[in-house]
Amino acid sequence: DVKVTQSSRYLVKRTGEKVFLECVQDMDHENMFWYRQDPGLGLRLIYFSYDVKMKEKGDIPEGYSVSREKKERFSLILESASTNQTSMYLCASSSTGRIYNEQFFGPGTRLTVL
Amino acid sequence: SQQGEEDPQALSIQEGENATMNCSYKTSINNLQWYRQNSGRGLVHLILIRSNEREKHSGRLRVTLDTSKKSSSLLITASRAADTASYFCALIKAAGNKLTFGGGTRVLVKP
Numbered sequence: 012d013v014k015v016t017q018s019s020r021y022l023v024k025r026t027g028e029k030v031f032l033e034c035v036q037d038m039d040h041e042n043m044f045w046y047r048q049d050p051g052l053g054l055r056l057i058y059f060s061y062d063v064k065m066k067e068k069g070d071i072p073e074g075y076s077v078s079r080e081k082k083e084r085f086s087l088i089l090e091s092a093s094t095n096q097t098s099m100y101l102c103a104s105s106s107t108g109r110i111y112n113e114q115f116f117g118p119g120t121r122l123t124v125l
Numbered sequence: 126s127q128q129g130e131e132d133p134q135a136l137s138i139q140e141g142e143n144a145t146m147n148c149s150y151k152t153s154i155n156n157l158q159w160y161r162q163n164s165g166r167g168l169v170h171l172i173l174i175r176s177n178e179r180e181k182h183s184g185r186l187r188v189t190l191d192t193s194k195k196s197s198s199l200l201i202t203a204s205r206a207a208d209t210a211s212y213f214c215a216l217i218k219a220a221g222n223k224l225t226f227g228g229g230t231r232v233l234v235k236p
Contacts, residue, residue, distance in 0.1 A: 054226040070223075114224060116167035116168040
């Protein structure tokens with residue numbers, strides 16, 4: 012079974028702090044994604060990556076950056092956290108050739124920025 | 126803006142009843158997928174239907190796709206309390222490479 016893990020289930024940070032959210036998948040998937048989920052807005056794509064060291068902006072990249080130094084790991088970085096970044100963050104992965112197929116999700120990190 | 130819009134936003138049924146939810150979208154698609162999310166957890170892929178398909182089944186799930194109406198429906202038959210979750214449609218646009226999610230339908234199955 013595909014397993015996607017996220018470094019924290021719950022995280023509380025202060026405004027202005029630099030925040031790292033880590034995601035690791037164990038199925039050798041080429042593609043990895045970061046979403047945020049807010050009530051009434053569904054999931055919105057922040058960034059995605061098709062390969063190591065490659066990244067593409069999603070629909071809401073402002074205020075975020077990402078890092079993909081290893082195939083299994085995709086990190087989301089909030090350079091200077093703000094209260095409007097309080098949200099549930101979900102990581103997902105999928106395999107090449109199946110980019111149009113299903114994505115496998117991690118359990119999510121609920122981030123609160125005070 | 127969201128490409129997939131689910132309807133209804135919330136649904137409450139008794140165990141054993143069927144649950145139907147709909148997803149409408151605005152553009153041509155490559156495929157449409159349905160996901161389930163249990164409270165506070167990640168999403169789980171349920172079923173994928175391609176633009177040239179009209180109906181697919183998986184266990185107690187039945188998905189239809191009407192590209193002329195730009196809509197899809199998810200039917201859960203003989204619902205169980207464990208089906209209580211939020212259900213999301215997600216689509217890949219015909220010329221796109223990203224999965225776009227709708228706002229979801231919250232389903233409550235009462236025992």
